[in-house]
Ligand SMILES: Cc1ncc(C[n+]2csc(CCOP(=O)(O)OP(=O)(O)O)c2C)c(N)n1
């Protein structure tokens with residue numbers, strides 16, 4: 001369901017910053033929702049990892065000016081907001097390491113979006129802002145990589161469940 | 172209802188309740204909840220003007236998670252309750268929501284007649300082609316050969332899947348669309364349009380059950396935005412829907428029937444009716 005990004009849709013730097021704040025807020029909300037879902041399903045280490053990400057995104061959002069007036073309706077990145085976790089990219093047995101692996105994918109997608117915007121936007125002001133945002137995003141990518149390196153790599157059979165939900169006859 | 176400020180504008184967050192969903196992490200229904208609350212906010216509705224009515228199932232838990240009026244009713248009866256509510260309180264925006272089991276098995280007859288009756292409400296079915304809540308039995312929309320669970324007969328049910336959109340059209344629904352939980356913004360736009368459209372609006376939202384139908388994770392590669400404009404011609408819509416492969420998302424039909432209820436004013440006072448029953 002990918003629509004092609006519309007790099008000309010954002011006209012000013014202020015508009016871009018508002019959109020980025022909304023992206024960060026959306027990501028925080030999504031990670032918090034996942035933290036709550038994992039708390040509900042008693043995978044508490046994974047829940048804590050999602051909570052850490054949500055708090056990080058809250059801090060990122062606070063770096064941008066609060067919204068003045070209604071949010072712009074443009075979604076310049078096409079259909080999928082790069083900062084938002086794939087809704088189905090999670091598994092009930094996933095480990096904290098997987099959480100950061102997922103975050104890394106999202107941060108990398110966001111970075112490539114800003115890099116592309118810096119090249120393809122027809123507006124000079126937006127190009128310059130996108131260069132700064134890409135630099136900032138590289139910092140997020142490095143941070144997530146560092147966190148991933150601190151965590152134990154899950155064993156190969158991490159998703160094996162002795163009592164799987166969808167058991168088949170004879171199991 | 173935590174808020175009742177008539178002059179405020181509300182955000183999607185204001186339409187979410189404090190109750191935390193018990194859905195499996197990664198269930199498509201999370202995104203549907205976000206699309207519904209976003210649609211309410213985009214339409215400028217207020218929580219006290221809005222209601223969410225459901226039946227029973229994982230998807231049907233949605234009234235608990237929305238900060239609106241709501242009714243978590245009984246299995247298959249959401250449309251009966253929702254239509255009653257709309258007729259009694261036409262000022263409320265009524266959204267009825269549930270699953271493919273709730274809406275097309277036990278509630279199948281209500282679905283057909285709600286399409287015919289054309290009360291001004293929006294009906295959302297979160298279709299995962301399975302009974303999620305009861306652990307993986309086939310539903311009317313399940314593929315006939317699906318047997319990847321001990322809850323399904325060997326070789327599958329052998330029954331032709333129900334085609335909800337075609338049935339809705341044949342039965343008289345006034346607005347027909349398909350959304351996908353993997354496209355929450357697009358789905359929110361469809362829901363908003365469905366609510367604005369008069370009469371019975373039906374929106375099937377493909378929403379993966381990642382626990383009992385893990386293969387539905389692949390829907391993100393198969394669902395597509397339909398390349399065709401919605402038609403207002405039911406014959407053309409019928410041809411399109413009968414050749415539809417189930418992966419086209421967007422508004423597919425916009426009808427122009429008058430909604431039920433407008434001209435159905437009470438013709439007698441309750442006391443007169445009482446008198447008729449006097450012994
Ligand atoms: C009268 C009645 N019959 C059967 C049930 C058992 N039951 C609960 S939910 C459900 C099916 C739910 O499937 P669906 O509507 O597709 O929702 P999902 O869980 O997949 O979202 C059934 C059969 C019930 N609760 N009440």
Ligand code: SF4
Nearest residue numbers: 195198229303380381
């Ligand atoms: S069983 Fe399926 S439908 Fe129910 S919450 Fe889990 S993933 Fe969602």
Ligand SMILES: [Mg+2]
Nearest residue numbers: 270271301303
């Ligand atoms: Mg279902």
